[in-house]
Amino acid sequence: MQQTGKAPAHLWIIGIVSLLWNAIGVFDYMATKLKLDFYMSQFTPEQLDYFYGFPAWAVVGWALGVWGALIGSLGLVLRKTWAVWMFGVSILGLVITSIYNFVLTDGAAIMGESGAWFSLVIWVIGIFLFFYARAMAKRGVLH
Numbered sequence: 001m002q003q004t005g006k007a008p009a010h011l012w013i014i015g016i017v018s019l020l021w022n023a024i025g026v027f028d029y030m031a032t033k034l035k036l037d038f039y040m041s042q043f044t045p046e047q048l049d050y051f052y053g054f055p056a057w058a059v060v061g062w063a064l065g066v067w068g069a070l071i072g073s074l075g076l077v078l079r080k081t082w083a084v085w086m087f088g089v090s091i092l093g094l095v096i097t098s099i100y101n102f103v104l105t106d107g108a109a110i111m112g113e114s115g116a117w118f119s120l121v122i123w124v125i126g127i128f129l130f131f132y133a134r135a136m137a138k139r140g141v142l143h
Contacts, residue, residue: 007079007141013076018129022073025066025122033059050110055099061096064089070124076133081142087130094126 031039032051040048068090075083099117101107108116136142
């Protein structure tokens, strides 16, 4: 069994920044599901129809993605090894959502070029957080 190591400063920086970043993702999910007008008014009618028309399985994927990432970030800050699993759940959710958005529908065209690039950024951050948490667990920083 590995002994728990001292948390490096970058753990706190990455943990807190990722917690804030992923809280934005949860807010986006909740604002969309609750149809909050002040937030949803920024989208075109076509985009709103698209967002509100997600099938249940795609909504589940989206929920797994955002909530898994938020809980993973919380686990990182709390220095828990389950953070790795939660970031894995988040990536699974991202896979499901991406299949719907980019394979089964024309989500890329509906979201526009900036939306497609933003999806790529989400992928990069999600993969980074998974491997970062895994590395911290292997070093004994997470317990």
